[in-house]
Amino acid sequence: MTKINKYKISRVTSLSIVLNNNKIYNLISKVIGIELDYDSPIFREIEEYIVEKFEEMDDNRPTPACGFCGNDIDNDSIYCSYECSKADNTERV
Numbered sequence: 001m002t003k004i005n006k007y008k009i010s011r012v013t014s015l016s017i018v019l020n021n022n023k024i025y026n027l028i029s030k031v032i033g034i035e036l037d038y039d040s041p042i043f044r045e046i047e048e049y050i051v052e053k054f055e056e057m058d059d060n061r062p063t064p065a066c067g068f069c070g071n072d073i074d075n076d077s078i079y080c081s082y083e084c085s086k087a088d089n090t091e092r093v
């Protein structure tokens with residue numbers, strides 16, 4: 001649990017640096033027409049929320065499956081085997 005929290009804090013901190021370096025809050029403030037209180041602790045909450053939502057999205061990513069037979073596969077491939085690749089491409093023709 002402690003490890004996960006540390007990891008999360010570092011992600012939030014990294015996000016915070018990126019948002020501030022690019023003056024993202026200034027842009028958001030202009031676009032939505034609200035004057036921001038830059039000392040507000042709410043920015044930390046916003047950044048934590050963004051990181052949480054991204055992590056949620058990552059957790060919900062479906063496990064990759066073969067495009068032909070549906071077997072589990074490695075992230076960077078489309079088919080589990082040469083046979084499946086061949087079979088799928090033959091069926092489509």
Ligand SMILES: [Zn+2]
Pocket residue numbers: 066067068069070071079080081084
């Ligand atoms: Zn397959």
